[in-house]
Amino acid sequence: MVDLLIRAVSYGILTGGIYVLVAVGLTLIFGVMDVVNFAHGAYLMLAMYATHVLWSTFDLNPFVAILVVAPLFFVFGAVSYRVLIHPIMGRSMFAQIFVTVGMIWVFENVALYVFSPTPVRVRGLYGRLEFAGVPFEEVRVYGFAIAVVTTILLYAFLYRTTTGLNIRATAESSDIAELMGIDVDRIYMLTFGLGIALVGVAGTITVQLDSAEPTVWSYYVLIAFVIVVLGGLGNVTGTLLAGPLIGIIESLAGLYLSPSMxxxxxxxxxxxxxxxxxxxxxxxxxxxxxxxxxxxxxx
Incomplete structure (x- = not known):
């Protein structure tokens, strides 16, 4: 029983690390821009489909596809900000809700039209790795490793680069940042692009664990919001701790109660x-x- 408990906790930590990658972009966008992006899960869904296209059409390994999906979704996010988010900056929360929920409707119906409602999945790594006698799915281990590396790179960017310091200054006070000569609008665009790039990376991993379908966004956006609220709105460090906690809760519930609990x-x-x-x-x-x-x- 102890072995099962250790395995469940370890499995939960690995899964939670991947959940962090889904949620960290959401909390970054809110922390800097004060925008609640309800369409975050819909971007994840599109990233899952993009990875499937690269895999099925070009036979590209889904982990290698990160090198394509991440920059593509950074541009997608930056354009989304300029066209859809920028006009509602400084407006009421209702404006944010209407626009981002409208984006969900558009993205979901585009996916439905282009890909059909039939679920698709990427056949990635299906082997197993063993640590201390406990077997784990390769895709989950490598996905967790990519989530860790991506998070470290994010922290290095935010704390070691001029642009990252400008992003943090803007998060503290956009008015003071402007007085310091920081182009706040450009920082907002970069932040939104970065947040969407991060969820793009998450999409390349989740499509190997779950099927891509037009409505899959709803499951992941709820997980992302649970993690963000548990970790603290706009708190990246809190998100890093909350993700594995949610993964462990999910895993232990599956062990002692039911996977659906x-x-x-x-x-x-x-x-x-x-x-x-x-x-x-x-x-x-x-x-x-x-x-x-x-x-x-x-x-």
């Missing part, structure tokens, strides 16, 4: 966090934890 459990956590934050209890709980950590107890 994973989503209801972390959706319940998602709702609980939203309710606690709305009532102010989450802030009070966080403050108490901080006081305990510092050796004091608040009343």
């Amino acid at each position: 994973g989503p209801p459990i972390y959706y319940a956590i998602f709702i609980a966090i939203l309710v606690l934050r709305a009532t102010g209890h989450m802030d009070s709980f966080t403050a108490r934890l901080r006081s305990l950590k510092s050796g004091g107890v608040s009343g």
Whole structure:
């Protein structure tokens, strides 16, 4: 039983690492631009189809396809920002909802028209790797490794390059960033492009684990929002921790309850966090934890 538990936790961490790649672009866009991109999962769905086309037409290894999909979706994201997101910057949340939900409808129907509703899947790596006597799917291990490398590169970009520092400055205060001479509109375009490029990379991995179909976006966008809310809106580091946690919850639910019980459990956590934050209890709980950590107890 202990072996099963270790395997389930390890499996959950690997899956959660891939989920991080789905969610990190969403939290980056929100953290910098204050835009909630409800169409994030639809971009993932298109990336899954793009990977399938490259694999089925050009016999391109899906992991190698990252070198094509990532820059392609960066451009796609930058153009999407310029045409669709830029006009609603500074507008109400309702404008963001209407536009990004409208994008979902367009992307889904384009996929339905071009690819049909029949699910398709990429046949990637189906071997197994063994660590400490525990077997894992190759695609999941390599997918996790790519997620880790991509995250490290993202951090290096944000903390070690001028553009990355400008992105972080804009996230802190767009008004002050403008006073410093930073082209905020350009930073927004780059950020949105980067966020979509990241979900493009995620699409090349998820299409090897799940079928691509026009409605698959709904499953992954919900996972992404659960991770982002659990990790903290706009908090990239929190997202990195929340992803594996969700993966572990999903895996343990499959082991002890039923594979179908994973989503209801972390959706319940998602709702609980939203309710606690709305009532102010989450802030009070966080403050108490901080006081305990510092050796004091608040009343």
